Amino acid sequence: MSAAPTVYDVADKAGVSIATVSRVYRSPQSVREPTRDRVLEAARSLGYVPSGNARGLASRTTGVLGLCFPDYADPDVDAEGAGPDGDGDDDGAVVMLYSDQIIRGMERAARRHGYALLIAASLEGGPESLVAQVAGRVDGFAVLSQTVPTSDLEVIAQRLPIVMLAGPREIDHLDHIEVANADGVRELTRHLVEDHGLRRLAFVGGQESSPDARARFRGFQEACRETGLPVPSAPDLRAEPMTQAEGSRAAEALLDREGPAPEAMLFANDQMAVGALHALERRGVRVPEDIAVTGFDGIPLGRVVRPSLTTVRQPMRRLGEEAVELLVRRLGDRTLEPASLMLPVTVVRRGSCGCGPAGA
Amino acid sequence: MSAAPTVYDVADKAGVSIATVSRVYRSPQSVREPTRDRVLEAARSLGYVPSGNARGLASRTTGVLGLCFPDYADPDVDAEGAGPDGDGDDDGAVVMLYSDQIIRGMERAARRHGYALLIAASLEGGPESLVAQVAGRVDGFAVLSQTVPTSDLEVIAQRLPIVMLAGPREIDHLDHIEVANADGVRELTRHLVEDHGLRRLAFVGGQESSPDARARFRGFQEACRETGLPVPSAPDLRAEPMTQAEGSRAAEALLDREGPAPEAMLFANDQMAVGALHALERRGVRVPEDIAVTGFDGIPLGRVVRPSLTTVRQPMRRLGEEAVELLVRRLGDRTLEPASLMLPVTVVRRGSCGCGPAGA
DNA sequence: CGGCGCTCTGAATGCGCTTACATGGGTGGG
DNA sequence: CCCACCCATGTAAGCGCATTCAGAGCGCCG
Numbered sequence: 173m174s175a176a177p178t179v180y181d182v183a184d185k186a187g188v189s190i191a192t193v194s195r196v197y198r199s200p201q202s203v204r205e206p207t208r209d210r211v212l213e214a215a216r217s218l219g220y221v222p223s224g225n226a227r228g229l230a231s232r233t234t235g236v237l238g239l240c241f242p243d244y245a246d247p248d249v250d251a252e253g254a255g256p257d258g259d260g261d262d263d264g265a266v267v268m269l270y271s272d273q274i275i276r277g278m279e280r281a282a283r284r285h286g287y288a289l290l291i292a293a294s295l296e297g298g299p300e301s302l303v304a305q306v307a308g309r310v311d312g313f314a315v316l317s318q319t320v321p322t323s324d325l326e327v328i329a330q331r332l333p334i335v336m337l338a339g340p341r342e343i344d345h346l347d348h349i350e351v352a353n354a355d356g357v358r359e360l361t362r363h364l365v366e367d368h369g370l371r372r373l374a375f376v377g378g379q380e381s382s383p384d385a386r387a388r389f390r391g392f393q394e395a396c397r398e399t400g401l402p403v404p405s406a407p408d409l410r411a412e413p414m415t416q417a418e419g420s421r422a423a424e425a426l427l428d429r430e431g432p433a434p435e436a437m438l439f440a441n442d443q444m445a446v447g448a449l450h451a452l453e454r455r456g457v458r459v460p461e462d463i464a465v466t467g468f469d470g471i472p473l474g475r476v477v478r479p480s481l482t483t484v485r486q487p488m489r490r491l492g493e494e495a496v497e498l499l500v501r502r503l504g505d506r507t508l509e510p511a512s513l514m515l516p517v518t519v520v521r522r523g524s525c526g527c528g529p530a531g532a
Numbered sequence: 533m534s535a536a537p538t539v540y541d542v543a544d545k546a547g548v549s550i551a552t553v554s555r556v557y558r559s560p561q562s563v564r565e566p567t568r569d570r571v572l573e574a575a576r577s578l579g580y581v582p583s584g585n586a587r588g589l590a591s592r593t594t595g596v597l598g599l600c601f602p603d604y605a606d607p608d609v610d611a612e613g614a615g616p617d618g619d620g621d622d623d624g625a626v627v628m629l630y631s632d633q634i635i636r637g638m639e640r641a642a643r644r645h646g647y648a649l650l651i652a653a654s655l656e657g658g659p660e661s662l663v664a665q666v667a668g669r670v671d672g673f674a675v676l677s678q679t680v681p682t683s684d685l686e687v688i689a690q691r692l693p694i695v696m697l698a699g700p701r702e703i704d705h706l707d708h709i710e711v712a713n714a715d716g717v718r719e720l721t722r723h724l725v726e727d728h729g730l731r732r733l734a735f736v737g738g739q740e741s742s743p744d745a746r747a748r749f750r751g752f753q754e755a756c757r758e759t760g761l762p763v764p765s766a767p768d769l770r771a772e773p774m775t776q777a778e779g780s781r782a783a784e785a786l787l788d789r790e791g792p793a794p795e796a797m798l799f800a801n802d803q804m805a806v807g808a809l810h811a812l813e814r815r816g817v818r819v820p821e822d823i824a825v826t827g828f829d830g831i832p833l834g835r836v837v838r839p840s841l842t843t844v845r846q847p848m849r850r851l852g853e854e855a856v857e858l859l860v861r862r863l864g865d866r867t868l869e870p871a872s873l874m875l876p877v878t879v880v881r882r883g884s885c886g887c888g889p890a891g892a
Numbered sequence: 893c894g895g896c897g898c899t900c901t902g903a904a905t906g907c908g909c910t911t912a913c914a915t916g917g918g919t920g921g922g
Numbered sequence: 923c924c925c926a927c928c929c930a931t932g933t934a935a936g937c938g939c940a941t942t943c944a945g946a947g948c949g950c951c952g
Contacts, residue, residue, distance in 0.1 A: 189901065195941095204901095223589070223939070225584075225585045225939090226937070226940090228907090228939090229586050229939070292639075292649065306648055309596065326579075328581055330579030331537075331581045332536075551910080555931085563931085588909090588937090589937045590909045592910095
């Protein structure tokens, strides 16, 4: 653990030059076998590990891709842990987070291409931020929308490939992947209207600042237009943050409003919808008999709640995989036209809208 | 995206020397404000991003910690996706994997300390493996047991701090964190014997090669000894891989054996136990009335199956956090004695052993 | 047996940055 | 009013490796 051995040490010990040592690692077949063995033996005995930094400096490539995502902090996650089981600490997170899926997708795809993955939740900005730290260490990276100021991205993009994930295309000369938020909600809404014959629909949106939430509402508007329902100009309610607690609150608020109760509540994400299910159960309102409830995301929790949640499933893992593909492709040819993918989503019909197995 | 600008370019443009540029980033307060502003402005306009490689080379530190874990491939994960819902693709993974939790724990803790996290699922060995790639790029890293050959670790450990996670201590001069596998099963077993009065217990183990599985069986043996039951010398059955499918098969095999059926089946992990629950239900065997079933791990799935699964919960996220703490501590003082932590586990009593809420 | 073409190895240079160390222009005290 | 000092900045020497260009050794043909 003292002074880390370098190529020089290995070269000395093996009686060769540093160039040969380097070649042993970079292109083993170009070194005669006896020589190669001597070098490897020397390396092993010295505890030599090639310095990625030096290698990167000299070859101008790191073999690492990066991902910047928003902080994990998520009220529901930490809340889930403390269930009635007495499962006290926060290891029992039920919600498999968005980011986890993307990380997994990226890791897999990156590995296939021989890259490692550097991840960092975004902190604040500034010259010495984690983002800069990441940017300086990778060959290219993916950024979840809303996590890094676009001004920073503009600067970094001059130096290396960036792909923006999930969210509208903020910088149009960058690669970009999003999911079909509007399409998903539109299709889901039409299902409620056309297949279940519901007409009094309420939509609970998210933060005004969330492009995803806005797109989802837009899908709702489109469906209303297409099915001849009145087109609302804004969500019936907006929740922030988009947690179970807020979902519960929103559901109650909708029930307590003047006029006839809605026949369906559409939520901008699954967590809120699950919260709503709890609230409705407490109020004695039956789902889906009295009211249909839907979410968006396709989190695992939605499958195991009762009734199981009708929702729109996002291909998050695939998002990560496609991100890597895009990066690798661009690293291969920097002159490619910026791509903008829209990943399709799937409407998952389960119990909470009246589909699904009886009793589910 | 052409030639990436360097300190020299920035220095030129700002009319200072490269040392000043460097100082602006390393210790801003040591540069007078007007100068600093000129430099930052020049950097911004050029799209300058400091090269992590060069910085790392010069300063002999990377600001990155690493994690090597086994490949994600896990039959149950991909199988779960295709439920009766028609949730077709593999985005619906119900099982939040071990590795995900550890990654999350490490990422959080690393960020707190100003580090980024480099992750790589282990591939094969060899000089040019991903492991070597990781080792050369980080200040220290954590390795899940069984993912990297100890011979490689011995070599790498001469150069940087390594902490081994989950598994027995294979190299005694390295930091090491494990989970109290044996204690957990011992306590769980005693619960079954002493609180539920069960005496005919069957234990389903995992691969012979899995130290965790072995430790869990050891805990079972200890409990048998302490409660005066006959001490088995080997698990009643061994399953491999430790999946739901194998769990089902094991449960059926146990039922089909000669002699009186067991009063309890203890599985070496939750996935097998869940598989067993399914098999028992198909056979019309009631849990917990006819037989108790227990697992190990505390995966979220165990909470939502019916009956909910009595198990031993591992603090996986904390494992990641503690790993980072150990690494950071050692980076601060390399002469510290190697530490070996044993994280406590928690017996979670739920429906499948006869505890838990009625009907759960 | 000389020379040609190989293959394998060595010497030297530079990648972009950090960091002693040197320098020069203030500042305050004697 | 001069000198000792300090602060801001410049100078220069690597950090550990990849890589280019030569040179050395060797086999083979003529």
